């Protein structure tokens with residue numbers, strides 16, 4: 001199948017604003033599914049609420065449009081009962097890391113075989129550009145006109161520390177890299193997180209002096225540094241920059257593999273206490 | 281006779297495009313141009329190298345780039361494109 005075969009053309013044009021990065025992520029995901037030859041029947045897209053949470057409207061696979069912040073909880077349930085499915089959770093930074101932050105750390109800890117794709121546009125797009133848990137310190141938003149006093153999460157480090165099998169970051173400018181990271185993540189048996197730095201020109205861009213879609217793309221081009229090169233930068237050169245590429249992970253067994261052992265032991269009547277294998 | 285240069289067809293879907301200007305700003309071969317009202321135009325299809333970078337970065341999936349069939353390429357040459 002080609003990427004376009006996964007697109008619900010009847011739902012086009014996209015509902016997102018002019019220059020919004022969400023469509024670039026959507027397209028990369030469709031290409032990744034095509035490259036992996038995923039069947040539409042065995043793929044489940046789970047979303048919450050938010051601009052990026054509308055992505056399932058355009059993807060011709062199974063989908064569940066859940067509530068704000070709970071996409072990962074729903075995706076966890078789907079994968080747990082049917083480990084043969086390919087399960088994707090598509091979320092904004094609000095969905096994934098602000099209201100949904102607790103589900104994120106536990107999905108990573110559990111190492112459930114779900115791929116989380118986070119469109120990190122550094123604010124709440126759908127509700128009018130309020131700051132979220134990833135808005136950088138000092139950045140302006142509709143609820144931080146004089147600069148955000150809090151600092152934002154580094155989602156990749158957070159998910160990596162909590163035990164994710166694969167964590168990676170790209171930007172909407174780096175669309176080819178994004179596609180290959182998605183292919184890697186979807187192929188990973190444990191929990192994978194792909195953070196995509198994305199443009200919200202109408203809110204984050206407008207509040208922070210970059211309202212033009214092409215200028216926002218230029219900003220991503222200039223701020224992102226391949227991980228190997230980022231490590232060599234002096235501390236002052238790291239200011240305002242971030243690494244992209246595969247950023248970490250661990251090869252612990254995935255939840256489904258461990259749970260299959262628990263089921264086997266339980267079915268064999270192995271007694272009350274089950275040695276299901278240790279973590280590390 | 282010199283080997284004919286590869287030709288590409290650049291299709292812009294007007295109904296999906298939102299004139300964001302990303303293709304105009306980033307095409308390495310400067311195939312696109314902004315019209316009078318800021319609308320995106322395929323101005324120099326003949327310069328397209330088939331790199332696909334506009335296809336990957338268009339936020340509205342409005343672009344397609346395909347290699348031209350030999351007859352389409354010949355027609356473009358006759359028309360001075």
Ligand SMILES: Cc1ncc(C[n+]2csc(CCOP(=O)(O)OP(=O)(O)O)c2C)c(N)n1
Pocket residue numbers: 049050051052053067068091092093094095096099119121123124125126127132
């Ligand atoms: C439980 C609950 N709380 C709050 C909201 C209101 N709400 C809708 S979308 C949203 C945030 C959207 O931001 P994000 O998840 O980053 O996605 P984006 O719109 O930026 O893509 C909020 C707070 C809601 N729908 N449900």
Ligand code: SF4
Pocket residue numbers: 015016017018019020021022051052121125126199200201202203
């Ligand atoms: S508000 Fe921001 S995130 Fe939402 S569609 Fe518009 S540009 Fe995209």
Ligand code: SF4
Pocket residue numbers: 292296297298299300301302303304320337338339340341342343
């Ligand atoms: S990048 Fe796409 S949406 Fe933007 S102007 Fe070009 S064709 Fe239109």
